[in-house]
Structures are given as structure tokens and as C-alpha cells.
Amino acid sequence: MNYSHVPSPDRSHRSPSPFAPIEDGFELWLRYRPIADPARLAEYRGAVTAIMVENRGSSPTLAAAHEELAVGLSGLLGEDVPPVDVRAPVHRAGAVIAGTPESSTVVRRLGLEKKFAALGPGGFLIAAETIDDRPVIIIASTGEAGVLYGSFALLRRLQTERSLDGLQIAEKPRIGLRMLDHWEETRCYAGGNVWNWNELPGTIDPKYKVYARACASIGLNGAVLNNVNAEKKYLTPAYLLKEKAVADLFRPYGIRVFLSANFSAPITVGGLPTADPTDPAVRGWWKAKVDEIFSAIPDFGGFVVKANSEGEPGPKDFRRSHAEGANLLARALAPHGGIVLWRAFVYDPEADSDRLKRAYNEFTPLDGEFDENVTVQVKNGPLDFQPREPFNPLFGKMPRTSLAMELQITQEYTGQDVQLVYLAPMWKEALDADTGGGFSVAGVVDGSAHGYKRTVVAGVANTGSARNWTGQDFAQANWYAFGRLAWDHTLSAEALAEEWTRMTWGNDERVVAAITAMMSGSREACVDYMDPLGLGHLMARDHHYGPEPGDTVPGHEDWSPTYFHRADEKGLGYDRSSRGSNLVGQYFPKVGNVFDDIDACPENLLCWFHHVPWDRKMKSGRTFWEELCFLYHRGVAYVTAMRAQWDSLKGVIDAGRFAAVAAKLRRHEADAAAYRNVCLSYFQAFSRRPIPVTSP
Ligand code: BDP
Numbered sequence: 001m002n003y004s005h006v007p008s009p010d011r012s013h014r015s016p017s018p019f020a021p022i023e024d025g026f027e028l029w030l031r032y033r034p035i036a037d038p039a040r041l042a043e044y045r046g047a048v049t050a051i052m053v054e055n056r057g058s059s060p061t062l063a064a065a066h067e068e069l070a071v072g073l074s075g076l077l078g079e080d081v082p083p084v085d086v087r088a089p090v091h092r093a094g095a096v097i098a099g100t101p102e103s104s105t106v107v108r109r110l111g112l113e114k115k116f117a118a119l120g121p122g123g124f125l126i127a128a129e130t131i132d133d134r135p136v137i138i139i140a141s142t143g144e145a146g147v148l149y150g151s152f153a154l155l156r157r158l159q160t161e162r163s164l165d166g167l168q169i170a171e172k173p174r175i176g177l178r179m180l181d182h183w184e185e186t187r188c189y190a191g192g193n194v195w196n197w198n199e200l201p202g203t204i205d206p207k208y209k210v211y212a213r214a215c216a217s218i219g220l221n222g223a224v225l226n227n228v229n230a231e232k233k234y235l236t237p238a239y240l241l242k243e244k245a246v247a248d249l250f251r252p253y254g255i256r257v258f259l260s261a262n263f264s265a266p267i268t269v270g271g272l273p274t275a276d277p278t279d280p281a282v283r284g285w286w287k288a289k290v291d292e293i294f295s296a297i298p299d300f301g302g303f304v305v306k307a308n309s310e311g312e313p314g315p316k317d318f319r320r321s322h323a324e325g326a327n328l329l330a331r332a333l334a335p336h337g338g339i340v341l342w343r344a345f346v347y348d349p350e351a352d353s354d355r356l357k358r359a360y361n362e363f364t365p366l367d368g369e370f371d372e373n374v375t376v377q378v379k380n381g382p383l384d385f386q387p388r389e390p391f392n393p394l395f396g397k398m399p400r401t402s403l404a405m406e407l408q409i410t411q412e413y414t415g416q417d418v419q420l421v422y423l424a425p426m427w428k429e430a431l432d433a434d435t436g437g438g439f440s441v442a443g444v445v446d447g448s449a450h451g452y453k454r455t456v457v458a459g460v461a462n463t464g465s466a467r468n469w470t471g472q473d474f475a476q477a478n479w480y481a482f483g484r485l486a487w488d489h490t491l492s493a494e495a496l497a498e499e500w501t502r503m504t505w506g507n508d509e510r511v512v513a514a515i516t517a518m519m520s521g522s523r524e525a526c527v528d529y530m531d532p533l534g535l536g537h538l539m540a541r542d543h544h545y546g547p548e549p550g551d552t553v554p555g556h557e558d559w560s561p562t563y564f565h566r567a568d569e570k571g572l573g574y575d576r577s578s579r580g581s582n583l584v585g586q587y588f589p590k591v592g593n594v595f596d597d598i599d600a601c602p603e604n605l606l607c608w609f610h611h612v613p614w615d616r617k618m619k620s621g622r623t624f625w626e627e628l629c630f631l632y633h634r635g636v637a638y639v640t641a642m643r644a645q646w647d648s649l650k651g652v653i654d655a656g657r658f659a660a661v662a663a664k665l666r667r668h669e670a671d672a673a674a675y676r677n678v679c680l681s682y683f684q685a686f687s688r689r690p691i692p693v694t695s696p
Pocket residue numbers: 186187228229306310345384385412
């Protein structure tokens with residue numbers, strides 16, 4: 001119990017005294033405050049009296065599970081929950097016993113393996129059992145990581161104050177590799193880099209362990225340490241030492257370290273004249289580099305590569321395909337069990353005049369050409385993490401290539417560190433989308449549609465150097481929900497919001513009701529005041545925060561808001577129907593035909609696929625222009641309502657975080673109104689219609 005950052009238990013969180021400890025968000029959802037409901041507390045104190053994790057001395061992962069259970073249970077129960085001596089002759093009633101069949105005599109003795117063997121080494125069973133007539137709680141898995149995940153799941157059960165009656169939980173992750181991609185300072189809005197590279201490896205900031213615990217608590221098991229726009233230094237010997245230090249720290253928590261690799265590293269790091277994948281010296285260089293990495297980090301995960309995208313080098317510089325480029329690295333990694341995550345975020349103008357069609361045009365012809373240890377990493381939508389996009393048509397169209405889904409947790413286009421936008425509904429929308437091919441997008445990603453052997457979800461992280469990790473306290477919910485959905489994409493956004501709220505803000509029903517209500521519609525509100533009705537990419541150049549709908553970027557039409565919205569006197573939107581760019585043709589017909597037909601296309605995607613006349617009648621009875629105005633106003637009104645809901649919690653939640661969020665919401669409301677005003681007055685110059693007085 002050496003978490004020096006854990007403040008002494010605050011037993012008064014239902015009605016905090018003015019002198020209650022100031023919370024600052026550092027503990028995330030791992031706060032472990034004493035259970036406030038007396039009946040629940042009594043139940044838990046009866047059911048949990050001791051912890052027994054055998055052989056933890058020889059397993060860092062079991063030691064981590066034990067430490068978490070000890071800190072967590074003692075905190076939640078408000079009394080010390082001691083470890084029990086394995087050799088004690090009498091098993092204690094209420095022992096929480098965690099282990100694998102190899103590590104735990106009790107797990108072996110109970111013979112429960114048939115109940116958890118099929119869950120795999122990452123899955124777990126939590127069950128109420130009886131030993132020598134004494135009730136105990138078992139956390140068992142065939143793998144130590146599963147024991148750790150099960151320990152966090154039990155703690156979550158208590159943190160959310162659910163009953164332990166008839167406890168029987170069997171879970172396994174639906175996706176194998178659940179990663180965070182760290183883009184460092186770029187697009188990180190919570191201060192600077194979460195890793196202090198200058199101090200590493202000599203100084204290991206204790207916060208890295210909090211990060212590892214937080215990731216493990218939601219089932220994440222991979223971290224890409226550096227930006228996709230990869231600097232060469234990350235493959236140098238000096239940085240390998242730093243990366244090794246981080247990997248060593250993460251290992252007990254089941255987190256494997258990956259690196260973004262720059263395709264021209266053989267030139268920039270290795271001093272070779274070329275990075276051509278067919279050049280034997282280039283192949284030799286990658287092999288030697290990979291061997292060097294694995295000798296420092298034996299469980300190194302592999303490389304993420306952004307190639308021939310936004311100025312990054314790649315195989316096309318040598319007239320080689322993306323598959324040839326990916327396979328070059330894959331062959332160096334294969335002997336060690338490493339993999340390549342090759343990003344499909346490419347938009348070479350030669351592939352099509354419509355930016356949204358380019359990745360599909362480049363990648364689908366390569367299906368079947370990638371080595372077994374290559375996964376192609378695809379953003380949820382065909383553009384770039386906008387508040388709402390249709391799902392990416394690549395999902396379902398590369399059955400012979402493992403496809404990963406890449407989501408953006410950091411809120412580059414959804415309000416950055418200021419705006420309260422809960423993103424789980426957006427991710428669920430993408431995952432649950434019917435591809436029209438007989439399976440959902442999630443079915444592609446979890447491997448059930450095409451039988452991918454390796455399944456991956458990656459989220460661009462929102463963690464930075466800020467004390468509360470994510471800048472806006474509510475952005476922690478996006479980190480949390482991402483991990484939980486990566487584990488099980490069938491969980492609902494609402495359930496995850498409630499879980500996170502209870503763990504992060506407490507179980508007071510007023511708090512839970514107000515906060516989950518605020519979160520539930522916050523993403524739709526963001527769409528409304530930024531890009532309703534299928535608009536997208538209206539944001540200002542470079543910083544991507546505010547609106548700049550009139551911007552045309554010289555020499556880069558596909559970075560220009562005007563290229564995307566195509567406003568004119570007739571209407572608004574990009575015609576991607578079969579009469580236009582025919583993006584709809586990249587989808588399975590069942591879905592493509594719906595998008596193609598302006599009368600059938602979901603209204604919330606309309607401008608992605610159609611140039612919509614200003615006077616078109618919408619389902620609401622309003623004209624398209626009136627609807628646009630209505631939604632822009634509705635979005636801002638939602639933020640106003642969130643502020644009122646938050647203000648109603650004054651004095652009910654801790655003062656430190658209350659004030660921090662209140663300040664963010666003030667700015668959120670003003671910025672949402674500015675977004676609305678700028679966009680509507682810009683579009684009005686084309687529609688030449690009055691902005692109706694709207695009261696949503
Ligand atoms: C865009 C970001 C840019 C990233 C790029 C990517 O603006 O910083 O490098 O995505 O995914 O959204 O590579």
C-alpha cells in the first residue's frame with residue numbers, strides 16, 4: 001500500500017465539509033473512497049475480509065493484482081483488508097482469492113477450470129465459492145493478466161456499489177489487442193507529452209504507474225509511445241533505453257510497448273542511401289534494428305507506420321506498394337512475434353478527386369498481399385475523426401487482411417481540452433453500423449466476419465502532462481469508455497457513462513443522474529453546433545478548434561472547408577451519390593443504395609453524400625436551411641442546459657473539480673455559440689434566407 005498519492009479516505013463525500021480534501025482528478029476512476037451507503041458497506045464488509053494471492057512474490061503481475069486489491073478494498077471498505085497467509089491452516093471466510101491454476105492451490109483445489117479455461121489468458125472468472133464451509137470470492141484465469149483484469153472488475157463492482165449476491169462473472173475480451181496511440185504534443189490538449197523523455201530512463205515518474213494501472217483497469221494492453229509522424233530519434237540507441245524503462249514498468253500490467261517507425265529510418269538513422277523495400281541493405285538494416293529492439297524489450301509489440309500520408313515517407317517513394325512496404329517491416333519482426341500496424345490514413349490525390357474515396361482505392365486491390373503479421377489500421381470514418389462521419393467503407397472490403405479500427409480519444413475536432421463531449425456514442429455508432437455485407441463494422445473488427453486471427457482496436461490517446469491527465473475532467477470518460485469498449489464493444493455508452501460517473505464522481509444518485517444526463521447528449525450537441533446534417537471539416541486550419549468555413553487552403557483543396565461543404569446558391573454538401581463522386585459505390589449495395597438516395601439517406605449524414613437544396617423539405621417539416629439553423633441553435637442550448645445541470649451539483653461534489661469543470665463549461669458555451677454564429681452567417685451568404693428565430 002504505497003500509493004503515496006492516495007489521500008486519506010474522505011468519509012464525507014455525500015455532504016462535503018468545506019475543508020474536504022481538494023480533488024484534482026489525478027486518481028482518475030481509481031479513487032477507492034469508502035462506500036457511503038451503510039447497507040452496502042455492511043454487505044461488503046461481511047463478504048470481503050482478506051486477500052489471498054499466492055505466489056505473488058514470483059510474479060510481478062500477480063503482485064500488481066494483490067497490491068490493487070489491497071489498496072482498493074481497504075479504501076472502499078474504510079478498514080484494512082489484510083493479506084492472509086497462504087500456509088494458514090484455516091481458510092478465512094470472506095477471503096478474496098486470486099490466481100491461475102499454476103499459482104493458486106485454492107484455484108486448483110476448487111477445480112473451476114472448466115468455467116474459465118475457454119476464456120483465455122486475458123479472460124477471467126469471478127465467483128462466489130465455498131471452501132471448508134466458508135464463503136470466499138475467487139478471481140481465476142488461465143493467465144496472470146486475466147487475474148489482474150478480474151481484480152479490477154471486482155473492484156469496479158464495489159466502486160459502483162452493486163450487490164455481490166450470487167457473484168458469477170465470466171468475461172473475455174472481444175478484441176485481442178487494445179491499444180493507446182500517443183501522438184505526444186501533437187493533438188494532445190492536456191499539457192505536454194505524458195512521457196518525460198528528457199528524464200528517462202534515469203527518472204521514472206511515479207505517474208507512469210498510475211497510467212499503467214488505469215489502462216489495465218479497463219483492459220488496455222498496448223501503448224504506442226510516439227507520434228505517427230515519427231521522429232527518427234525513437235529508433236536510436238539512446239531512446240531505446242528510455243523505451244525499455246517504460247516497457248519494464250508496463251510489463252506487470254500486461255501492457256506491451258509499440259513504436260511508430262518512420263519509413264525512411266534506414267536513411268535517416270542508418271545512413272543508407274535508400275529505404276527501398278527491395279534493397280537487401282535496407283532489409284538487413286530493419287532486421288538488425290528489430291533485433292536490437294527485442295534484445296532490450298523482449299515483448300516489444302511492433303511498429304505503427306504512417307506511410308505516404310501527409311508528407312511522411314513510404315514505399316511509394318520507390319514505386320513500391322503499401323503491401324511491399326508493410327511486409328518489409330513485418331519480415332524483420334516476424335521471428336520475434338512482432339507485428340506491423342500499417343495505417344490506411346492515406347489520401348493521395350492521384351487515387352481520386354474525392355478525398356474520401358482514396359484509401360479504399362489504394363488498399364482494397366492489396367487485399368491478400370499483406371504478410372500474416374500485418375494489420376491495416378483504418379480510421380472509423382473515411383475522412384478524419386469528424387464529429388459525425390459515415391463508417392469507413394474499407395470495413396468489410398478486405399476480408400483477407402486483418403483490419404484494425406482507429407478511433408480518436410483526444411478531442412482534436414470535438415472541443416479539445418475545453419468541451420465536455422462524451423465520445424462513446426460516436427464509437428458505438430461506428431461499431432454498430434451495418435456494413436450491408438451481412439455483418440456489422442464491429443463484426444469485422446472483432447474478427448467474427450472474416451475470421452481474422454489478430455484483432456486490434458487503437459485509440460489516439462488524450463493523456464498529457466496535465467495533473468488530471470486529460471485537461472477537461474470529463475475527457476477521462478473518453479479514455480475510460482474507449483478501453484471498456486475495446487474490451488467489449490457490446491457494452492452500451494449509457495452503461496459506461498454511469499460506471500465511470502460512479503467511480504469518478506461518487507454514487508450519490510443526484511450526482512449520477514445529473515452527470516449521466518449531461519454526458520448522454522453531449523456528442524450529439526457537438527455535432528449540432530459544429531457540423532450538423534452531414535457537414536464536416538469546417539474547422540480552422542492548424543489548430544482545428546474554432547470554425548473557419550470559408551477557408552480555402554492554397555495548394556491543398558482537400559484540406560479546405562470549402563472543398564468539403566461546397567456551399568452555393570443552390571444548396572450545401574458534397575455530391576458523392578452515383579451521379580457525383582460515387583463514394584456510395586464503395587459500400588455494399590444494401591447500404592450504398594440507401595446513402596445514394598437523398599430521400600432514404602439518414603438526414604444526419606445528408607451533406608456527406610448529397611448537395612442538398614436549401615428548400616428541401618426535411619422530416620421535421622422544416623426546410624433544410626431552417627433545419628440547419630434549428631440544429632445549430634439546439635446544440636448551443638444543450639450546452640447551456642449542461643451548465644445548469646452542473647451548477648445544480650455545487651456543494652454536492654468536491655470543490656476543486658467542480659470549479660475546474662464549471663470554468664470549462666463557461667467557455668464551452670461561449671465557443672459553441674461562436675461556432676454556430678460563424679457558420680450560420682457564412683452559410684447565409686449562400687442561402688440568402690433569414691435565420692429563423694429558433695427556440696429548440
Ligand atoms: C489528423 C491530425 C494529424 C495527424 C493525422 C494522422 O490533424 O495531426 O497526424 O490525423 O492521423 O487528424 O496521421
